[in-house]
């Protein structure tokens with residue numbers, strides 16, 4: 248059993264988790280919900296083992312480096328973080344239904360990592376520019392931020408669906424959407440998740456700047472990837488201010504959580520494939 | 532409240548902040564789509580003369596992010612931050628320093644959450660008892676006997692109200708550091724052949740020479756490879772010289788530069804030469820000679836008269852990993868052998884025995900940066916994270932306990948409180964307190 252097999256298994260287990268959460272959402276059976284949670288937690292453990300094993304394997308290959316340095320590894324870590332954040336939210340807010348909207352992101356990320364063309368799963372050694380602890384800190388913190396924004400966007404979609412259905416018909420608790428958490432609760436979780444993501448994105452941008460400074464002597468060079476991460480950061484800063492000082496909430500914040508995540512995706516993938524710059528290592 | 536000047540109000544408004552942040556984020560996109568810092572003919576080739584001119588006149592090229600309009604937007608953000616902070620800070624400070632023991636009863640009665648109960652005893656005795664009990668669970672309370680009763684007050688985290696301002700100031704600190712760096716610092720580069728030294732670097736872009744004020748010498752450069760052929764490290768052994776004397780030495784690699792007198796040298800590139808450094812030592816008499824010789828040319832070492840040449844080389848691209856050496860001491864047939872780059876071998880000749888080593892010559896490419904603003908930038912980053920944690924995860928919590936005489940030997944108590952953030956969390960804390968406070 249090697250790490251890529253373990254990680255490959257995770258792709259399918261997250262698909263299955265997605266189906267379980269969807270079934271739970273539709274049939275509202277508490278047993279299904281518990282099964283979904285247990286299953287997701289197990290898949291998460293398998294993935295953790297996979298990532299750990301990959302780390303070990305890199306030492307066996309004499310390369311010895313954290314598994315966080317190319318597109319494949321970062322996407323796998325991204326999925327891992329989404330599930331971690333989701334499980335924490337489920338545990339803290341005691342609501343399983345959110346899984347229906349958060350777990351698919353992890354599945355999509357894993358499917359992308361496993362099946363997309365041009366993504367190498369090989370453990371390759373690090374070129375000199377990438378041999379830095381700041382780089383590891385940079386990748387970890389950015390991806391915690393990104394994963395939180397993914398969860399916030401999932402919750403944003405949930406909010407919008409529930410909100411439309413509530414304005415169309417009188418709330419009927421026995422309906423499908425009746426099982427979703429109350430709008431205020433959702434609004435609160437979206438806000439908290441975004442705040443969490445914003446903090447980590449800030450740390451991510453700062454550690455990235457420190458890394459760039461130790462490698463090239465410039466902490467900020469307006470490279471497209473840096474610029475897009477700043478754009479994303481501005482977008483979430485706007486969202487926080489709009490909420491905090493202008494009292495925005497509900498639908499508008501839900502939309503902003505989705506726009507923000509689109510910007511995250513663009514920072515993450517779009518820049519590598521559509522624009523050019525220092526961070527092009529991610530495209531291999 | 533005094534009447535606000537409309538210009539002041541304009542610059543103090545959060546609406547302006549939202550507007551500026553929005554414009555900054557949308558216009559930033561332009562420079563990620565149109566490549567920056569290319570030569571003007573590059574833009575003409577890529578976009579045609581007409582578009583290239585339009586881009587240039589709008590300052591989209593060659594360097595949008597340092598154009599007048601973009602820096603003005605950043606300046607507007609700064610003015611907005613400064614005015615907004617000056618506008619609000621006095622009020623925040625009044626809240627931090629407020630005399631909370633003077634809060635009128637009517638206000639206390641209008642607050643939520645609330646908890647009421649009754650106790651027998653004298654007002655100020657009960658007050659002292661409750662103050663001690665609050666103190667024992669971490670809420671240091673003050674007490675005042677007023678005309679209408681006795682008021683107890685305890686608070687936590689008053690200073691956390693400043694968290695947001697720390698975040699805002701940190702942005703100013705970072706931008707100040709960046710400005711200092713841009714005005715007083717420079718970015719330059721040097722291509723420094725091994726064994727040579729220089730005092731001059733050339734700035735990026737305009738290639739203006741800058742004097743370093745000391746000499747930097749590359750003693751040695753080497754590349755290590757992984758087994759699969761990927762480069763593992765680029766390493767330059769650098770020496771700093773003042774008035775011809777070595778004052779410091781360091782082997783730099785990518786991600787680990789050398790800083791001397793505020794100037795930092797980064798490993799950034801290299802250039803292989805078709806020259807080789809050979810060292811030949813006669814093991815019988817210990818005489819050693821080092822010479823730099825060109826490729827495929829026979830050379831006579833001046834002192835010993837030994838002859839040596841690199842007749843072929845093998846490696847990747849311009850970098851040789853092993854060389855075929857031709858060597859003779861004019862006593863018998865010349866020796867021919869392969870030698871790995873940077874290694875040495877012993878050559879047995881009819882009379883003497885020699886140690887020969889060879890190494891390809893390189894120039895190391897150094898990035899040279901002087902940035903006197905970097906510390907401000909880093910301090911600003913630290914402040915920002917500190918401020919964010921305070922702004923997001925802490926709050927100013929206040930508890931009041933009002934004791935009013937009901938009848939002789941009996942008092943009614945009102946406990947209330949507020950928090951400026953995380954009201955749900957505070958409600959729990961409050962609930963907790965009501966459970967632990969003496970009720971009889």
Ligand code: HEM
Pocket residue numbers: 481484487488491492543544545548552608611612615695698699702919922923
């Ligand atoms: C990129 C720039 C900025 C960042 C990162 C930033 C960050 C923050 C943060 C983290 C908060 C706390 C929000 C919360 O607790 O949920 C905040 C609040 C606030 N910000 Fe900013 N800010 C920025 C620019 C500005 C500007 C330009 C203004 C100018 C008016 C401004 C005005 C305010 C105000 C008034 C508050 C609310 C303060 C309070 O009443 O407690 N911000 N900001």
